[in-house]
Amino acid sequence: MNEDQAVSALSALAHTQRLRVFRALVVAGPEGLTPSVLADQLDVARNTLSFHLKELAHAGLVTIEQQGRNLIYRAEYAHMNGLIGYLTEHCCQGGVCEVSESTQCNC
């Protein structure tokens, strides 16, 4: 994770609809979700959703797999964990902190 990637990922998440989409995909887990299901679940216009999914994909936070005429979107946990690590890197000059159990996902 470098600075540009981090800013890109944060920008992608810094939006109500995209954050909802991403969290829905995090909850969905490895099965993923299709744009249609997401659009119904979150009540967003399909072209708007498409735009937002593209943003998330471009930021590396979700992956796309084609299955027939459906697309399966999935949260990219590795990238999310990389972002989280980037935020806390070299915390407190490396000396003072304790490390704790977290809710990081290893799917």
Next chain:
Amino acid sequence: MNEDQAVSALSALAHTQRLRVFRALVVAGPEGLTPSVLADQLDVARNTLSFHLKELAHAGLVTIEQQGRNLIYRAEYAHMNGLIGYLTEHCCQGGVCEVSESTQCNC
């Protein structure tokens, strides 16, 4: 952490300069840093920096303490950890995941 707080925090971080400022404060730890030091260290105009620090403070990611004519800014680790938790909440429908050691800071 609720949705609005999360979007607010993510928006605050989704910017090259503010991300640098925040990470510098994370590294600085409990001692914190003054705007002057940050401005020199990151080569940003003081009024621009002031604007960005206000954004970070408004998002709850940094705290401000006055010491004479200096202000001490510090990263608010609890809020950052709350944000991280929000992103991964109910991950994989609560069933499939393992929890790992992370780099979360407990200052």
Next chain:
DNA sequence: TCATTAATTCAATGATTGTTGTATTATCGA
């Protein structure tokens, strides 16, 4: 008190972003 330094505020301007409507590509099933 007065000059200096720390930091912020405000208005203005240029740049970026979000949403919508319309059109397009591609796949499926009859």
Next chain:
DNA sequence: TCGATAATACAACAATCATTGAATTAATGA
């Protein structure tokens, strides 16, 4: 092959954001 569905692409406009310069507030020390 043809109609229906899944999904994306594109252009346009409104709304929001970032930066700058100038002015302001507040604290320090001679």
